[in-house]
Amino acid sequence: MRQPLTILATEMGDVNGDGIPDRVYLLGQQPDNTSPFVTDITLVIQDGRTNASYSIPLESNAGYQPTLFLGDFTGEHVDDILVSIQSGGSGGYGYYYAYSFLNNQARELFNYETFNDFFVFDVIYRNNYKVDVINKTLDLTFTIDIQNKGEEYLSEIYNSDGTLKEPLEGWVSGLNVLYPVDFDGDGVYELFAFQEIAGRYHADGLGVVQTPLSWNGQQFTVMNNLQYVAIYGANSI
Numbered sequence: 001m002r003q004p005l006t007i008l009a010t011e012m013g014d015v016n017g018d019g020i021p022d023r024v025y026l027l028g029q030q031p032d033n034t035s036p037f038v039t040d041i042t043l044v045i046q047d048g049r050t051n052a053s054y055s056i057p058l059e060s061n062a063g064y065q066p067t068l069f070l071g072d073f074t075g076e077h078v079d080d081i082l083v084s085i086q087s088g089g090s091g092g093y094g095y096y097y098a099y100s101f102l103n104n105q106a107r108e109l110f111n112y113e114t115f116n117d118f119f120v121f122d123v124i125y126r127n128n129y130k131v132d133v134i135n136k137t138l139d140l141t142f143t144i145d146i147q148n149k150g151e152e153y154l155s156e157i158y159n160s161d162g163t164l165k166e167p168l169e170g171w172v173s174g175l176n177v178l179y180p181v182d183f184d185g186d187g188v189y190e191l192f193a194f195q196e197i198a199g200r201y202h203a204d205g206l207g208v209v210q211t212p213l214s215w216n217g218q219q220f221t222v223m224n225n226l227q228y229v230a231i232y233g234a235n236s237i
Contacts, residue, residue, distance in 0.1 A: 006030055008038060013070035013079035015101040020048040022101075024081055026066045036064050043083055045101055056106050059113075060095040064088045069180050071189040073109060074215050078102055080109060082180055091202060096178040098191070098220075110213075110220050115193065116174040121209075123170035123197060128162045129154060131206060133172065133197055133229060138222065142229040144197075144206055170199040172209055183212065183223070190214045190223065197229070207231040 009026040016022055028041040041063070043056040063085040070079040078100075085095040098110035122134040126143075133142040147154070159165055177194040191213040197206040210228040213220040 004029075005040075005042075006038075008041065008066045009068045011068045011070045014048070015045060015070065015079045015081060016047060016104045017076070017078040017102045018049055022046060022048040024068055024070060026068055026083065028061070028066065037088070038062065038064070038066060041066050041085060043081065043097075043099070045081075045104075047104065052104075054101075054104060054106070056099060058083065058085075058095075058097060060085065063095060071180055071182075072187060073098060073180075073189050073191070073220075074100060074217075075188045076100075076102060082110075082178075084178065091173060092176050092196070093174050094177055096175060109215070110178075110191065112175045112178070115220075119172075119211075121172035123172060123199075123206075125157065125164060125168040125170070125199075127158075127164055129158065131170065131199070133207075133209065135209075135227060138225060138227060140227055144229070144231055146206065168200070170197065170204070170206065172197055173202075176208075181212075183214075188215075191220060205232050 005027045007025055008028050011024045012021045014021055023046040025044040026041055027044055028038040030038050039062040041058055041061040045054045066085045069082040073080040081099045083097045087093040096112040100107040100109055120136040124132045126132055129147045131144045131146055157168060173196045175193055176196050179192040180189040181192045183190050193211040195209040197209060198204055199206050208230045210230060212223040214223045
């Protein structure tokens with residue numbers, strides 16, 4: 001039997017630009033009341049002036065802890081909508097969508113799958129306890145010193161002279177977390193994306209790729225063409 005829809009999250013804000021606060025919902029179903037897993041998650045906007053409701057289906061519409069954030073991402077002085085859903089599981093991925101609803105017309109501003117597909121990374125272990133994180137899309141290379149990973153970890157990968165026992169590669173995960181941040185304090189929010197750098201397996205975290213994104217009038221782009229890497233228990237050079 002199909003379960004009734006549940007309100008998973010709700011926020012108030014003027015998202016259509018008429019100056020009257022609208023109500024924004026995430027609706028979904030919780031098939032098992034003992035589990036926080038929800039399905040059929042749908043974004044719904046109720047016009048504060050007319051009470052008319054509009055639904056926006058989400059392609060990735062099942063997961064955990066769905067949340068809403070309202071804020072101006074485009075500089076049009078109207079609230080936009082950020083939807084966040086956690087995938088669960090060891091990868092710790094997130095499903096993120098941002099929408100404009102100006103004049104009651106839905107327009108997608110951000111899609112986590114488009115973001116994931118845009119960047120191409122190589123993660124390559126090097127001699128002397130170094131790992132290169134190479135963003136081939138932006139032509140950026142970060143070198144991580146992993147000596148702080150400990151002797152037991154290093155001895156499985158390196159000979160005593162610091163040379164690799166065999167070629168080894170890791171990877172950069174898909175989008176894990178996306179934060180709305182007003183970096184320059186002008187009232188317009190940017191997005192700050194985090195992707196884990198994994199070594200031999202998911203739990204072998206080497207660090208995090210951090211990408212600030214800003215709206216350029218057409219799409220979100222990397223701010224100043226710069227990306228950053230934060231390191232777990234090591235130093236970046």
